[in-house]
Amino acid sequence: MAQPDYKFAGWIGLAPETADGKMVWQEFEPKEWEETDIDIKVTHCGICGSDLHTLRSGWGPTKYPCCVGHEIIGIAVRVGSKAVGDIKVGNRFGVVGTYNGIHLHGGKSYGGYSLYNRTPSNFVIKIPDAIPSADAAPMLCGGVTVYSPLKHNGCGPGKRVGIIGVGGLGHFGVLFTKALGADKVVAISRKASKSADSLQMGADTYIATEDEPDWATKYARSLDLIVCTVSSSKMPMTEYLGLHATNGSLVQAGLPEDGSLFANVRNLILRVKVDSSFIGSPNEIREMLYLVAEKG
Known part of the structure; x- marks a missing residue:
């Protein structure tokens, strides 16, 4: 050639x-x-x-x-x-x-x-014809990075799901959690400034951790699955773990540069599984795109 x-x-x-x-x-x-x-x-x-x-x-x-x-x-x-x-x-x-x-x-x-x-x-x-290129591009990493752990952990009817961080990944997290049919979608961020966008995208509840002093107590043991999209080792992880019901799962999708991991006795008490996820396979990307094309 x-x-x-x-x-x-x-x-x-x-x-x-x-x-x-x-x-x-x-x-x-x-x-x-x-x-x-x-x-x-x-x-x-x-x-x-x-x-x-x-x-x-x-x-x-x-x-x-x-x-x-x-x-x-x-x-x-x-x-x-x-x-x-x-x-x-x-x-x-x-x-x-x-x-x-x-x-x-x-x-x-x-x-x-x-x-x-x-x-x-x-x-x-x-790329399915129904998805414009400008919309499809950020899904290839940002989208599948949250879609993969949601599917892997059974997001759907009967699950109450929290998304920590409402940035690029978190927006997709809220949208996909809703599209997969979870019973409840909870968006979690530091400030209340992203509340309106989160609720418009389909979140049922919004938690502003720096604006609601009693959030950890108010929402304790209310979620089955949490996907954390934040790339920081300086998070209130003890409180986040406390949001889980017994046998819940927390999946860390954000990757801190300092490589710090967390451990806390609370996940032992509540039998919370702590997991991680990184991007997704080509087949998962295809599956995600088909879902987007179907749901519009």
Whole structure:
């Protein structure tokens, strides 16, 4: 196959201080082409907290130069002869680019703050026609990061579910908890400023932990499942654990840069399971997108 007539270029980070708005636009060398790959012309890319963590080496040393942006939507412009799945040039696809990763046969992965992206075809996900690209992009990480633990822990009828943090992940958490049919959806954040948005998205109750002095007592033992989306080790975890009914589950989806974990005797008393979750599989992303297309 002839070499493509397009160039791979994007916003590149060269050092940790790049995270302070110092990315530079330049060309980069993608992984060597394999016939199982596809090239995507990027049309949309979500903005994710992972971008900052990676740029500043917050989760460990980054392999500079790097190009972040890992919620990628675009059009296939080159498809390898051994690509898996029903992938055709001109079709719209998404990929969660594991930027800063090393491919099996060499070469480093680059993200979607770029003109083009090269990726192995088994990571490519077709986007349902009913979902606009601008909406689909942030779901590829932010959406599935909460969808996966919700499904894995049986979110649905009969469950009372809390979502800690109403940022990018938390918004999806509230929406998916409602769409999956939970009996009760509780949004939890520090201030009351996000209450109106949370209730509009489908939350039944909103807890403002810094504005309600008695919140921990008022809502004690009222939830079966909590998904925490906050990437901070400075949370009132003792009080959060106390919101669980006996045999409840808390899933930590946010990843603090300092790597701190928590432990508290309260989860032993109430038999609360403490778990973790990180992004989700391509199949879970497909399932999530089908749900979104169905529910509108």
